[in-house]
Amino acid sequence: MPPSSAAPPADPSAAAWWRGAVMYQVYLRSYADGNGDGIGDLPGLIARLDHIASLGVDGLWLGPFYPTPDRDFGYDVSDYRAVDPRFGTLEDLDTLLREAHARGLKVIVDQVWSHTAAEHAWFQESRASRDNPKADWYVWADARPDGSPPNNWQSWMGGPAWRWEPRRSQYHLHNFLPTMPDLNLHHPEVQAAILDVADFWLARGVDGFRLDTANLYFHDRQLRDNPPLPPERRGSSPVTMQEHRYNADQPETLPFLEALRRRMDAHGARMAVGEIGGAAWDARMAEYTDGDQRLHTAYSFAFLGPRPAPREIAERLQAWTHRSGWPSWAFSNHDVPRVATRWSGRHGKAFDFGLGGGDDRALGDIPPATWMALLLALRGTVFIYQGEELGLDEAVVPFEQMQDPFGIAHWPLVTGRDGCRTPIPWAGDAPNAGFSTHAPWLPVWPAHRERAVDRQSADTTSMLATTRQLIRLRQKHPALRVGELEVAHVDDDLLHLVRRSGQTEMHAVFNLGATERTLAMPQADARMQWCGGARPSPTTLDLPPGAAWFGLGDS
Template identity: 50%
Template sequence: MTALSQTIETPDADWWRGAVIYQIYPRSYQDSNGDGVGDLKGITARLPHIAALGADAIWISPFFPSPMKDFGYDVSNYADVDPMFGTLSEFDALIAEAHRLKIKVMIDLVISHSSDQHAWFIESRSSRFNPKADWYVWADAKPDGTPPNNWLSIFGGSAWAWDPTRMQYYLHNFLTSQPDMNLHNAEVQDALLDVVRFWLKRGVDGFRLDTINFYFHDKELRDNPALAPERRNASTAPAVNPYNFQEHIYDKNRPENLEFLKRFRAVLNEFPAIAAVGEVGDSQRGLEIVGEYTSGGDKMQMCYAFEFLAPDMLTAERVAEVQHAFAAAAPEGWACWAFSNHDVVRHVSRWGADVHDRDAFAKLLAAILLTQRGSVCIYQGEELGLTEADIAYGDLQDPYGIQFWPEFKGRDGCRTPMVWDDHAVLAGFSSAEKPWLPIPVEHQIRAVNVQQGDQSSVLEQYRRFLAFRRQHPAFAKGEIRFLPVHGNLLGYERSLGNETVLCLFNMSAEPVAADLPEGDWTVLEGHGFDSVAEANTINLPAWGAFFARRG
């Protein structure tokens, strides 16, 4: 075997560090069979779009068998594909096509809880003495019949549901139909790790771990303490949800999770070049937990918290603050940043309600996201500059939105179908009479075919900037050093080896002038921004950016 062939065949175990991961919500990406719901064959057909965009990997939200009470995040069988989405052989075909296009495939694992229709839970709830009686979190009522403690569900109300067969309560941090598994039980851990091996053997390149800090609960079932009003943050749950009134130190974030994550990582290490990213849902200790879960090289490769997914306005000061906080909390860790996903209001709407030039705003935010230190997740439709859809109450599907309407409208607004062709039925998403969620007119006019080839479009800017990013390894794996923040001017340097790249961003609708830092800088091109350098002064137009290289 030649040295060259050895290099080609050896997988890059570090591929995830600085990777750009494109999130696919399968219900809404592409429908191949005309039933109004996206599927695996549809994803496979659209992989060339992702390859042309320049993403390194895809993350596919759950496609396992499910009663769909929480649209796939309530799994009833971890080792199969829901017929709505296709078959295992179609998943294998998706993997093969993705790998042919040099795209890694990560899938969403939801193992803190299952569906109440999972065979494990059906057996567990059948009696107090069956072989799986302890596979879920069961507890006796208080003497007055009330739940065992004060824990609350993210979806509202008590986190405990009464089961008349066992005459006990079971824990559900989310819907009542999503009972929490008891990971204190070694058999449960073993069963879940077998699930991990099942999908690794099918060729997946990694996992996104849903609600990773919810895996363990306090064995003593102690009450959570109250949280002072000034410390309440609505990034994990909407502000109207009393879930924010507690400090969640006993129902999640438990130290026992660290040992389980080491077991999980050991399974990943049985296969070459596998990576995992964990979702840390906690408003008070998010970055601290990310630090714990990514330290030591024996747990998660990367995690993300909700700092950039929260409602808080994105400002120059905020970007620097979050990166500094992450560096302090997780000096050994690696973050995976996102501005949008399937659970939050799309960021162009969340932060740009008063912005006149939404396209320029979207392009600038993309450049900021794609130059952060860490890996990056792009959510489907983000590359088109899609806004949050306004879904009528009668069209709502999300139980979260139905529960808290109208103060909180749920997550359907960011989950509407992808728009491919403005001339086609349902924008090319489906040939059905009606899709599972409506497609807004304002989305259809931003379809892929409309933007493709238009060099001024958001789509072409994403493609252009991702290509620019690949030309400079400092963006993917380099260190970051922030310049002093001045108003709406955000500046930092990304450095790797002998290369340092200066990044300046005008986060405002008014032109800004900035001084070029000392040094021998070469102005970079090919990134799609038109800022002008005159001597040592950089003139940045509204929502403008500037890049220069030293070394």
């Protein structure tokens, strides 16, 4: 391995660089195509690193780039220690690390440890018999006397979470696609193998990990049935009709996370952020980040579903006021429709994409800049999904061009995940919007051309310019980056947050309703730092629907 690809020597004072950081999520296959085959790759990303650096972010989260049969676009890994040839080579990965570090950017990479692809060598050996060296590396169980699966667990991709394997005359567990068998992390050898994978990438120079489905690592050894949810909490698909008491959130997760943290700490100032799904996300986030021996931070789908009302936002933020752990937040990612569409005032509960919930009130049509401002006002580490800095809305992908297995399986009830994964528009007038010289794997959404990087770069009032301004504001003021958070006021429309560090406090005020509101100017000497449509005066702050305002004062 070229030594130049390693991360810079750890500075003890920078050990918590991730605390309050702004991270940029790269969905690799849709970011930039470097070899002209229509699929984004590592060389394409390297060529566009200056765009990420220009935002002022602290680093990037790189999605899976490992060899994969591509049934779930990289989240079905067939080799944990290599690069899929479609994305490049290990040498390209080394170059990415070197070039990112030269620009002051950290790089964390996805790790998918709850399951593998069926093509992984471990599973090929495990499935062959009941007595081979890896026979117990996956979750196997006998059929019930009537031949049915061992319990009632349901897959997130539809249907029972069990698939029959004739070679062993047993079922194997799959929380997702049947071709994505779940690893048995109860087995000490599996844990050791996974921690060796972590060591491999840490030694190569990555700055940390994003841990996919971190609360699904372990299962109930007794394979007990999940209880049904009460009718008022039940969803519309089988997997959302039961409480995931026994196939998620198991107590054995904590010792494993502590073992991982020890490995990471041995490599210096690194970061692990866990993805936490399910109804108990808040408790799990707090539990998994408690103290300094588990995950550095964790995020959930708390803000990745239907648009929350201001009081809901305040409740979720206040829950972290007195906790020792550190949260992360995102408003968009590769698994949910883009926030510019999902939280649009033109859509309420009917636009919930099967996620449940939603707001039936009359909603203000909030501009993307206000959602970006709110995200960057939160206490925690924040993740910006590629294209969010451009204000991209959700693309519409015709059924005949859909690629997402979840979307295809549930169409037309939900639209799936293709609409948030279409290529980034780099040049409005170029073929394929500058993403590739070849027809891309997903079509470019025509409406995105108007929001292309080249067009917004020349416009000081663009969403891109606003995003850069807001990130600079967060980076400049410790109150915004790492300060404490207080909800100074919340009602059906308004949300007034105060971020405080020492004697300095930053006021962030948002009108998320459908009518204009006026409130007393927060703190008489508050000095305006950013204005998103508000009308400040010495004594009052007028906020039209969708307006936001930041002001700096002394406590």
